[in-house]
């Protein structure tokens with residue numbers, strides 16, 4: 534069994550079934566969920582030989598933040614379902630691994646408390662219909678030291694997940710459900726679908742004074758529109774296969790977005806990244822960094838902060854191995870020559 538599969542199996546054994554299904558599941562027939570991982574393995578590599586790879590560097594920098602490796606923690610909701618310390622454990626483990634946490638708007642611990650134990654972090658934002666909710670959360674994040682905002686653009690409504698049993702089945706106390714969105718009821722939150730359009734990139738920038746990245750971009754025209762509206766970075770994502778089932782896998786969408794952006798801002802990618810080879814593939818296709826969602830949740834569920842750190846450290850080590858095998862001694866030197874053209878499908 535691959536290490537990822539073993540970790541997922543261990544998390545599955547520990548978590549209540551409804552929680553495992555909530556974390557693991559995708560929308561619709563889960564076609565996009567499955568394709569996300571499969572698509573990375575379809576990307577064929579062209580390793581170099583006889584290079585000095587006695588020391589391999591994974592350290593990088595993103596929007597001014599130094600990182601141990603180009604692997605970040607994707608925003609995922611409700612970490613207290615996976616571990617009693619919730620996002621506090623995730624934040625500590627992420628910091629210890631030298632990575633960066635993107636904190637979900639649906640975190641189950643307060644922004645201020647997470648910030649107190651976190652290393653560098655960004656806030657993921659939904660623009661709720663009641664803009665006052667978003668404004669208040671963004672202002673708290675700025676006051677707590679968030680270094681950027683990540684506007685999720687792919688959630689005008691929430692995708693239907695077939696493994697979903699409804700929020701009532703999740704063992705999540707009310708105060709965890711609405712940790713950062715006080716004054717709402719669960720039902721009101723469910724009705725607060727995202728209300729964002731391109732102009733909100735500017736709105737969020739003006740409101741926060743922070744760089745705004747847009748998450749969920751899968752097309753060149755959208756990428757260009759985001760840049761026109763002031764985005765400081767793009768995240769190619771299909772929400773881990775949890776929104777429109779049938780959407781293109783992120784490995785397949787990445788080259789189109791990278792080409793459209795033409796180095797103007799960093800392009801990141803998430804969805805199905807499970808190994809150091811996947812990290813290498815993403816970088817070779819033009820991503821500056823990747824984010825991982827479920828692997829971190831499994832680390833959290835099996836070992837709290839240490840588990841999160843363990844997952845990120847293991848991915849970093851696996852990236853070192855992949856780079857060495859490809860004949861590359863520094864992540865910054867990964868280029869498109871490492872990918873074979875005419876990828877078999």
Ligand code: FNR
Nearest residue numbers: 556607608609610637685772773804805825826827
């Ligand atoms: C997510 N994701 C997500 N994205 C976001 O912008 N805001 C959020 O609150 C959440 N919540 C969330 C919960 C759970 C349980 C999952 C699995 C995912 C999507 C997430 O940021 C990311 O795009 C995917 O998880 C990446 O795919 P992998 O690494 O999980 O395959």
